[in-house]
Amino acid sequence: MPAENGAAALAGKTGIPGTPGLLRRFDAMVLSRVNRWIARTHPGIVRGLRKARRRQTGKGRINIAVPRTVNEKFAWRKIFDHDPRFTVLSDKVACKDWVRRHFRDVRMPKTLWTGADASQIPWQAFNTPSVIKARHGCKMNIFLREPSADRDAIIAEANAFVGKRHGEKAHEWAYSDVPSGLIVEELLFAGDWCFDVKIYTFGREIGQVVPIYTRGDQRNAAMWLMEDDGVLRLSDEYTAVSDEIDQTPLPQHIDEMLAIASEIGAHFDHMRVDFLCNDTEFFLGELTVYNLSGKYSHHGFEEDYRDNRLWDIRRSRFLSQRQRGWRGIYQGALRRELDRIDAAGG
Numbered sequence: 001m002p003a004e005n006g007a008a009a010l011a012g013k014t015g016i017p018g019t020p021g022l023l024r025r026f027d028a029m030v031l032s033r034v035n036r037w038i039a040r041t042h043p044g045i046v047r048g049l050r051k052a053r054r055r056q057t058g059k060g061r062i063n064i065a066v067p068r069t070v071n072e073k074f075a076w077r078k079i080f081d082h083d084p085r086f087t088v089l090s091d092k093v094a095c096k097d098w099v100r101r102h103f104r105d106v107r108m109p110k111t112l113w114t115g116a117d118a119s120q121i122p123w124q125a126f127n128t129p130s131v132i133k134a135r136h137g138c139k140m141n142i143f144l145r146e147p148s149a150d151r152d153a154i155i156a157e158a159n160a161f162v163g164k165r166h167g168e169k170a171h172e173w174a175y176s177d178v179p180s181g182l183i184v185e186e187l188l189f190a191g192d193w194c195f196d197v198k199i200y201t202f203g204r205e206i207g208q209v210v211p212i213y214t215r216g217d218q219r220n221a222a223m224w225l226m227e228d229d230g231v232l233r234l235s236d237e238y239t240a241v242s243d244e245i246d247q248t249p250l251p252q253h254i255d256e257m258l259a260i261a262s263e264i265g266a267h268f269d270h271m272r273v274d275f276l277c278n279d280t281e282f283f284l285g286e287l288t289v290y291n292l293s294g295k296y297s298h299h300g301f302e303e304d305y306r307d308n309r310l311w312d313i314r315r316s317r318f319l320s321q322r323q324r325g326w327r328g329i330y331q332g333a334l335r336r337e338l339d340r341i342d343a344a345g346g
Helices: 006-010 020-042 041-058 070-079 084-090 092-102 153-163 174-175 254-267 304-310 326-342
Strands: 111-115 130-134 139-146 180-185 192-204 205-215 220-221 224-227 232-233 271-277 282-288
Touching: 020 041, 020 326, 041 070, 070 232, 070 304, 084 092, 084 174, 092 282, 130 153, 153 180, 192 254, 192 282, 192 304, 205 254, 205 304, 220 271, 254 271, 254 304
Parallel strands: none
Antiparallel strands: 111 180, 130 139, 130 180, 192 205, 192 271, 205 220, 205 224, 224 232, 271 282
16 A cells, blocks of 8 residues: 555545445455565565575465465464564563463573673673573573683673664564664573473464484474364474474473463464473473464465464464554454454364
């Protein structure tokens, strides 16, 4: 929808058609114009999504205005669902505060220090198993498993994180307002094996669980799919983590982690909830708004995939709170179209 002409034309209407046939045609016009507006204002998202779809399915047709697949819904989330909580949860410091306010009994790794200059990190953090992380992004970590004599090199590497912006290339809006900085946490299970358990929630429903088994430098993973009867089944598909399927049984505390993830997920239409655990204890690690920068490696373009069916964007902030102007007209058209799809069993 062109920001001036098309949007103004729609917003200038005094009402919408009253008959079902006219209303449906009106909605189709609105949704078509929104798709054109998306293509013009977010070409990077559109190109990336079409390329990914061709790679997975051989077809390049997408519909972000009425997202029907997981990967389209991630793109839609980036463009339209600017839920302020997403920024809070993408901030590794603020996320902990949010969890404590809502779930006081959930254990998280102990915070040893936060700040914007690594030279201010206390000496004891360098002599204790710990991890230095960028609070404003992913894949910016320094693991201190043993006391390090090269403190200056570590400080320089950590301070380089502060100057980097995360999320711009992948259009991950939620990171745009996260303050640049660092957080130092205790390093859990240092020198021992552990699980990094990623639980995909859709409201209270669980879609899949990906436990990543780590021992030293070895990392293997598996995908467990939640069936409609509530039973997790080991999938025969590889994950994005490793080229083999880890056969290690699910961790001992998986039921407790699933229960906590479900309670957290109830606040959102979709959220990935990550835990760290071994055989004796578990901790909440972080909450992830954009899985793998906003995609599924497998089944991301399959409408009948269970995770896709569970992800109901009608529970999103954009569709549950009143929008104004042309976005309000689009909101109504999208709601009605999603209701039609749902009623038709699609």
